Amino acid sequence: MNARLLMIEDDARLAQMVTAYLGQSGFEVTHAADGEAGLEQLALVQPELVILDLMMPGIDGLEVCRRIRALPNGQARVPVLMLTAKGDPMDRIIGLELGADDYLPKPFEPRELLARIRAVLRRRSDAGTTTAATRTTPLLRFGSLDIDRDARTVTVAEQPCELTSYQFDLLVAMAERAGRVLTRDQIMEAVRGRELEAFDRSIDVHIGRIRNAIEADSKNPKRILTVRGVGYVFAKQQE
Structure with a gap:
């Protein structure tokens, strides 16, 4: 088609x-x-x-x-x-x-x-093709944050968050690896776009947008943390 x-x-x-x-x-x-x-x-x-x-x-x-x-x-x-x-x-x-x-x-x-x-x-x-070994339920829940992989929706305290298709995929990639420190390359590889990402700092812009959508205070994030000199980690324990 x-x-x-x-x-x-x-x-x-x-x-x-x-x-x-x-x-x-x-x-x-x-x-x-x-x-x-x-x-x-x-x-x-x-x-x-x-x-x-x-x-x-x-x-x-x-x-x-x-x-x-x-x-x-x-x-x-x-x-x-x-x-x-x-x-x-x-x-x-x-x-x-x-x-x-x-x-x-x-x-x-x-x-x-x-x-x-x-x-x-x-x-x-x-976006919806991860294996049963890594995906037993479409819903990822971290405190008040819900990520529905099938519906491709994100809510915080039941309030919808607006993300682009790419930003949703980035968020899912990090949430599925919660607790693991990921480099920018690893994050982009997870959404299968690394080889086409000419502007390597654009990942920071996307993560900034995600933080604006899901964090109570994007300047003091609790969900997506920066690991200086390495990359980012999605926190397992969240409010």
């Missing part, structure tokens, strides 16, 4: 090239030329992934991403791959903080775009 993609990009030539290339690989690509049209198409197409340009006239990519993450129901969790001009690290960080799952600086090779799309979709598909 072909995956449906939505590309929101004001460069018509680039969009045409990408649409043709991805079409050869079995993807159904719908193109929207600006942010407003992209948000309208999102509701109509129900894509499995959004390719979103950062710099656009009118509503820019950051605002589009913000509005997507504020949508009701499952629409807010659609993976977003953001295209950033010049590869400015600050653009990447802002995009990740707003809820983008991945990013790709312009200019880019179509093959890398294809590989990143496949990696994001694979992470989403693989």
Whole structure:
């Protein structure tokens, strides 16, 4: 079954090239030329992934991403791959903080775009496939924190937490290894995206977003702890 993609990009030539290339690989690509049209198409197409340009006239990519993450129901969790001009690290960080799952600086090779799309979709598909040896119940519970792997929801004291698809996968990967100190590489390997993660500090941005969602005080975390010089550990004992 072909995956449906939505590309929101004001460069018509680039969009045409990408649409043709991805079409050869079995993807159904719908193109929207600006942010407003992209948000309208999102509701109509129900894509499995959004390719979103950062710099656009009118509503820019950051605002589009913000509005997507504020949508009701499952629409807010659609993976977003953001295209950033010049590869400015600050653009990447802002995009990740707003809820983008991945990013790709312009200019880019179509093959890398294809590989990143496949990696994001694979992470989403693989999220529910851990073995019975490591998964006897879909629910992970740590005090007031509940992580439902089947429903792909997170609640704290029964209040829902908003996470992107990638951030949910990161949280599950750490929670399943609670008490173990994990390096950034080990965390990214656990969600099967390490080989495509060019900006190695982006993991810190994602974990910052997760902390904002699940911690009572993200500046004094009790659930995801930093181990200086090594990585992170998900605490077994939580309130």
